[in-house]
Amino acid sequence: MSRPDDLAALRSWAAEARPVFICGHERSGTSALQLALARHPALAPVPDVYETFIFSRTREWLADPPHAMQQAYVGGREALARLREWAARLAGGAAHTLEEDDLLRAFLAFAAHETYAGRRLLEKTPTHVLSLPRLFRLFPRAQVLACVRDPVAIADSYRLRLSRERALGKPREAWSWLELGIDELIVRLRRVDRALRDSVAFAPGRVFLVPYDWLTAVPADALAAICTFIGEPYDEAMLAPRALRRSRVDERLSQPISAAPAAPSLLAEAERTTLRRETHGLAARWRVPGCLPVGSSSAVLPERP
Incomplete structure (x- = not known):
């Protein structure tokens, strides 16, 4: 899928x-x-104990440096870069313009479809x-x-x-x-x-x-x-x-x-x-x-x- x-x-x-x-x-x-x-x-x-805090720190995977466990949860640095690119496409240009609810959905959707497909x-x-x-x-x-x-x-x-x-x-x-x-x-x-x-x-x-x-x-x-x-x-x-x-x-x-x-x-x-x-x-x-x-x-x- x-x-x-x-x-x-x-x-x-x-x-x-x-x-x-x-x-x-x-x-x-x-x-x-x-x-x-x-x-x-x-x-x-x-693969490990990753606490993403994605419901309370929703935007931190867009920060530099990103939230370490959010990055680990989606599969590491290269995977996070792909997630950011996809979120930017969803937003029509810049991922940070997405509403927090959509950023949260995107983070977990990426994990579901790519990291843990x-x-x-x-x-x-x-x-x-x-x-x-x-x-x-x-x-x-x-x-x-x-x-x-x-x-x-x-x-x-x-x-x-x-x-x-x-x-x-x-x-x-x-x-x-x-x-x-x-x-x-x-x-x-x-x-x-x-x-x-x-x-x-x-x-x-x-x-x-x-x-x-x-x-x-x-x-x-x-x-x-x-x-x-x-x-x-x-x-x-x-x-x-x-x-x-x-x-x-x-x-x-x-x-x-x-x-x-x-x-x-x-x-x-x-x-x-x-x-x-x-x-x-x-x-x-x-x-x-x-x-x-x-x-x-x-x-x-x-x-x-």
Whole structure:
């Protein structure tokens, strides 16, 4: 199938496309899930963990230098140059004159038709959970896998990753996003929870919660249920990814999905208590895999019990 040759065709493509987006809260298994699904023969074989941020940083693939992961997602520097040339043709001269929605459609259409041709589009960026209204407006047939996790475990995961990044001697700009206070984390957790519950109103049955503990405890069962949700046959290849070509802070991403070994908590008891108290309601909701039930919008459910 060739790429759309004008804006009308591009918009029609997006309206009928069936991409699979992985989002949710950071440190909740989004990377592991993306790497597993990329092994499915029907889905885009994204070779690494590329977070495009395309819904929030839509124009950055036109910048110089471009957004590094957006460039990597479409196949590298030469592929990005072809994408820019095609977008310019769609715009009748200059790609930057396209509206942001069309730039976003063009970015993903190029990936679908050229980078991952013949496969169903797969994209992963945790913060896209905050862009669900736009996502479903542009891609009404999309399906979203929202990874969630116990709030205390998320906080511990931030601390552990921060410790590892520092131990590797990386510059602060590489790990500053991990320096998250408990109060700020609670705000973020509530924003994600609200975004997920609100999605029931405009995308009923199209957002599937993937609790981390479920995914890692029974990965075969979880992946089978996820495949049923996205309408693809289960394939055991998802459970046996090849070793990745570059070393990682978390070597578990080079291995099949499994539960993490027990590790001492890096949180103070007061922090754990605060998290439990302030996120009790959402923590209970995030234990249950599957589509959110109708009637679970944030206008109905309170933030706290």
